[in-house]
Amino acid sequence: MEIEVKGGESEILGREGWGEAGCGSECSGCCCCFGESGRRIYGLQYHPEVTHSPKGMETLKHFLFDVCGVSADWKMEDLMEEEIKVINNTVAADEHVICALSGGVDSTVAATLVHKAIGDRLHCIFVDNGLLRYKEQERVMDTFERDLHLPVTCVDASEQFLSQLKGVVDPETKRKIIGKEFINIFDQFAHELEKKHGKKPAFLVQGTLYPDVIESCPPPGTDRTHSHTIKSHHNVGGLPKDMKLKLIEPLKLLFKDEVRELGRILNVPVGFLKRHPFPGPGLAVRVLGDVTQGNALEVLRQVDEIFIQSIRDAGLYDSIWQAFAVFLPVRSVGVQGDKRTHSHVVALRAVTSQDGMTADWFNFEHKFLDDVSRKICNSVQGVNRVVQDITSKPPSTIEWE
Numbered sequence: 001m002e003i004e005v006k007g008g009e010s011e012i013l014g015r016e017g018w019g020e021a022g023c024g025s026e027c028s029g030c031c032c033c034f035g036e037s038g039r040r041i042y043g044l045q046y047h048p049e050v051t052h053s054p055k056g057m058e059t060l061k062h063f064l065f066d067v068c069g070v071s072a073d074w075k076m077e078d079l080m081e082e083e084i085k086v087i088n089n090t091v092a093a094d095e096h097v098i099c100a101l102s103g104g105v106d107s108t109v110a111a112t113l114v115h116k117a118i119g120d121r122l123h124c125i126f127v128d129n130g131l132l133r134y135k136e137q138e139r140v141m142d143t144f145e146r147d148l149h150l151p152v153t154c155v156d157a158s159e160q161f162l163s164q165l166k167g168v169v170d171p172e173t174k175r176k177i178i179g180k181e182f183i184n185i186f187d188q189f190a191h192e193l194e195k196k197h198g199k200k201p202a203f204l205v206q207g208t209l210y211p212d213v214i215e216s217c218p219p220p221g222t223d224r225t226h227s228h229t230i231k232s233h234h235n236v237g238g239l240p241k242d243m244k245l246k247l248i249e250p251l252k253l254l255f256k257d258e259v260r261e262l263g264r265i266l267n268v269p270v271g272f273l274k275r276h277p278f279p280g281p282g283l284a285v286r287v288l289g290d291v292t293q294g295n296a297l298e299v300l301r302q303v304d305e306i307f308i309q310s311i312r313d314a315g316l317y318d319s320i321w322q323a324f325a326v327f328l329p330v331r332s333v334g335v336q337g338d339k340r341t342h343s344h345v346v347a348l349r350a351v352t353s354q355d356g357m358t359a360d361w362f363n364f365e366h367k368f369l370d371d372v373s374r375k376i377c378n379s380v381q382g383v384n385r386v387v388q389d390i391t392s393k394p395p396s397t398i399e400w401e
C-alpha cells in the first residue's frame, strides 16, 4: 500500500521493543506504522483521514470499531440539541450576540443554530464590500430573510473598501486592508446595537470548523498552545481588542459535510448548503493586480456568472467543489467582428476536493469548454481570450491569490 509520510518525524518510530512495524515504500524505508497487539498500542506516521491515502477510512474504521470497540451511534440531532443547551447556558438572558454573515455555508448554519437558541438577541450583519459576485447581495439577503428569517442588517460599504484598495497589487496587502475594513464595520455595528439595546453585544458567532481547529493547533513538542485568537484572526482579519467579544463557535467539532447535514436539519435550503466556498476577500483575490483598475470587477462578474450558470445547466455544479473565473492583468491580441482587438484574458478554474486541503482540477468535456469560451467572448465586452487552469492543489492553491 502506498502512503504519504510527512518528513522529519520518523525518529520517534521504530524503537526497540515495539512489535510489528511497517515501512513506507517511498521514503527510504522509514517506519510509517507500528502495532503492539499485546499492549494494544498502535501508531501511524501518515494521514489516514486524507482522501489521497488509500484505505485510510478502512484503517480508521478498523481502529475505532475493532480495536477500540466503540459504536457508531452519534446523531446530528443530538449534537444540535447539545449545542443549543451550551449556547443558552453561555449567553445570559439579557445579553446580545452578533454574527457576520458571508453568504457562505458555515456562517449561515452557525447563525441559524444560534438564532434557534436565543432568537432575536442574535444580530447578523452582511457587508457588501464591492467585491461580491453578480447579484450576490440580492440573492443572499433574500435567503436570509425569506427562507431563514434571520435578523440581518445589510451594510453597503463598497466605496469604503474599494477606495482603500485603489492601487494595491500585493495579495497579502489586499487581504489585510479588507480584514481591517471588515473590523471597522463590525465595530460600528456593535456600537449601534449598544445605543439601541443599552448593552454592548458580548459574543461573536463564528463558523469555525474542525479543520480550522486542527490548522490552528501547533505541532506536538512545540511550546505553543492552541489559541482561539489564531482562528479569529484567520476568520475576520483580527478583532479589535476593545470589542472584548467572546467567541461562540458551535461548529468547531464538525467537518464541512457534517455542517451541511446540520444545515439540512435546521431547514437551510439545500441549494444554499451546496454553494461552493467563496473567499472572504471576495473578487479581490480573483482580480490579479489592482481591483479598481478599469472595469475589471464588472468584467469578472459577468464572466463568472456565465461560467457558473453553464456549470449548473450542464448538471455539474454538485460534482465540483469550487468553480470560478479569474481576471488576469494582461491583454492579448484578437480578431472580433473583423477588427483587431487588444483585450482582456480570463482564466476558468474548477476543482474537485473532499475538504479543500487537497484538490484536483476538474476535467470538463471539450464541447462544454468550447461553448463557455464562445459565450464569454461573444457576450462580455473587453474579453477576447479564455484559458483554463489545469493545476491541482498542491502545487497550486485553489484561489490564485
Ligand SMILES: Nc1ncnc2c1ncn2[C@@H]1O[C@H](COP(=O)(O)OP(=O)(O)OP(=O)(O)O)[C@@H](O)[C@H]1O
Pocket: 099, 100, 101, 102, 103, 104, 105, 106, 107, 108, 125, 126, 127, 128, 129, 206, 207, 234, 235, 236, 277, 278, 279, 280, 281
Ligand atoms: N461579506 C461579508 N459580510 C459579513 N461577514 C463576512 C463577509 N465575508 C466574510 N465574512 C465573515 O468572515 C468569515 C470568514 O470568511 P470566509 O469566506 O473565510 O469564511 P468561511 O470560513 O469559508 O465561512 P463561510 O462558509 O461562512 O463563508 C465568515 O465566516 C464571516 O463571518
